[in-house]
Amino acid sequence: MTSTTDHLRAAAAGSFWPRLAAMALPLLLIAPAFWNGYPLLQWDTGGYLARWYEGYLVPSRSTVFGIYLHYGESSGFWINLAVQSLATLWLVQLTLRVLGLMQTFRFVAISLLLILSTALPWLASMLLTDIFAGLGVLSLFLLVVGGQRTSALEKNSLFVFTAFAAATHSATLGVLLGLCVAGWMARPLLGRRLPIAGLAQASLTIVAGGLMLMSANHALSGKWTWTPGGYGVAFGRMMQDGIVARYLGDHCPREAFKLCPYRNELPASADQFLWGKSMFNTLGRFEGMNDEMGYIVxxxxxxxxxxxxxxALRAMGQQLLHVATGEGTNGWIPHTYGIIERYIPAQVAPMRAARQQHWAVNFDDINWLHVPVALASMLALVAFLALALRNRRLDDLTLLAATVVLALLGNAFICGVISGPHDRYGARMAWVATFVVLMALARRLSSDETADEIQPRRDRKSSTPAL
Structure with a gap:
């Protein structure tokens, strides 16, 4: 009796600390925001915040995400960070459970490693769409393969979440659409590994996300239209590559483009042209230049x-290597500060008191760890997938690895080719590669432990003399 009691007490004590750590994870995941004293802002945050107030559409600024931010204003946007933190942990544990790897200790250990070694906590602490890019990939995958391993409530939640993620950014929608197309193409080869019902549900989330975005655009601007800006961003990337200057040089003698007088003065980068002090402002920005930029593209x-x-291939390759954390999250983000001062004056004092606004956020030391981890994770993910395919192991973890590899390539193509390589586009997706690699390592360690337990039993059996 005493032995049994001692065993139960030891088991209870052994489960206490992992459970306590699991309860602390939502706070740890947004620790950068607590350290900052305010949710982290980014150069693009102001454009999303302003959508609720300005009543017109701005290139590449989702009204769906703008509305999402607006409903968190009364809490100082902390409710948005709570949603991002809890959604992240929900998808991490659900992925582990669906793949048969869920244990409290393992969930805590993987979550802590992601928090310590990847961009994930910085993404979750920021008022930006980037956190939903990687999470959207996980939720789409779980919709496809979840089947009987997820409840009706979980399926409905995954559907709504994936549609919302798709509506927050056109690049995210493009990546998720590409994954659905790839899934349908692979279905004849993989059969029941990719259920038709799951693929259909995942595909419908793209439709729902598009309808969500157009409905939000109509609600705020009165126009049933897509978010503008694709041509302008692509034009900037082509200008950066020298293609626009060559085109103007070849055509200006015959065609009267607005940019012809400036063809020898074009900025060296797309960011300088679109967001700096350039002739783009003089010529009317997107409203005045969209038709001409589209024609040239x-x-x-x-x-x-x-x-x-x-x-395009160079841009895609460069984008795969651009994975540093924190791009556009330093102290120089005057547009976002101006939007908060103009439309949300109650937030000015806490916003101005944050460390970020005093230039106390520096990612140089952080990226000494984050960049190698991200690059090594992507390389290890490809190696794991290649080895699994060579061994013809097509389980759910292999399917997830293939999904994430395709997502990384799709993200690099869409963002690198259209917008040009940027670190934030890579960092928002690379942590998912680290997550899959950690799951593969956890499964390997679990298999080794099981083998170690079985072998002594076999040895004892073989050494027992026959009667």
Whole structure:
């Protein structure tokens, strides 16, 4: 009796600390915001915040995400961070459970490693769409393969979450759409590994996300239209590669483009052209230049196909290597500060008191760890997938690895080719690769432990003399 009691007490004590750590994870996941004293802001945050107030559409600024931020204003946006933190942990534990790897200690250990070694806590602590890019990939995957391993409530929650993630950013929607297309193409080869019902539900989230975005655009601007800006961003990338200058040089003698007088003065980067003090402002920004930029983008594709293809491949390759944490999250974000001062004056005092606004946020030391971890994780993920395919092991973890590899490539193509390589586009997706690699390591360790337990039993059995 005493032995049994002692065993129960030891078991209870052994489960106490993992459970306590699991309860602390939501706070640890947004620890950067607590340290900062305010949710982290980014250069683009102001454009999303302003959508509720300004009543018109701005290129690449989702009204769905703007509405999401607006409903968190009364809490100083802490409710938004709570949603981001809890959604992240929900998807991490659900992924582990669906793949048969869920244990409290393992969940805590993987979550802590992600918090300590990846961009995840910084993404969760920031008022930006980036956190939903990686989470959208996980939720889409779980919709497809979850089947009988998820409840009706979980399926409905995954559907709504994936649709919302798709509506927060066109690049995220593009990546999720590409994954759905890849899933349907692979279905004849993989059969029941990719259930038709799951693929159908995942595909419908893209439709729902598009409808969500257009409905929000109509509610705020009165227009049933898509968020503008695709041509302008692509134009900036082509200008950065020298294609626009070549096109203007070839065509300005015959065609009167607004940019012809400036063809020898174009900025060196897309960011300087679109967001700095350039002729883009003089010529009316997107409203005044959208038609001309769209014309040049389309016709330069026809005029220089080989150049465009080479530039696109280079941009995609460079984007895969751009994974540093914190781009656009330093102290110099005057547009976002101005939007808060203009439309949310109650938030000015706490916003101004935060460390970020005093230039106390520096990612140089953080990226000494984050960049190697991200690059090593992506390389290890590819190696794991290649080994699994060579051994013809097509379990759910292999499918998840393939999904994340495709998501990384799709994200690099869409963002690198259209917008040009940026660290924030890579960092928002790379942590998912680390998550999958950690799951693969956890499964390997679990298999080794099981083998170690079984082998002594076999040895004892083989050494027992026959009667």
């Amino acid at each position: 389309v016709h330069s594709l026809a005029d220089y196909p080989a150049w465009q293809a080479g530039a």
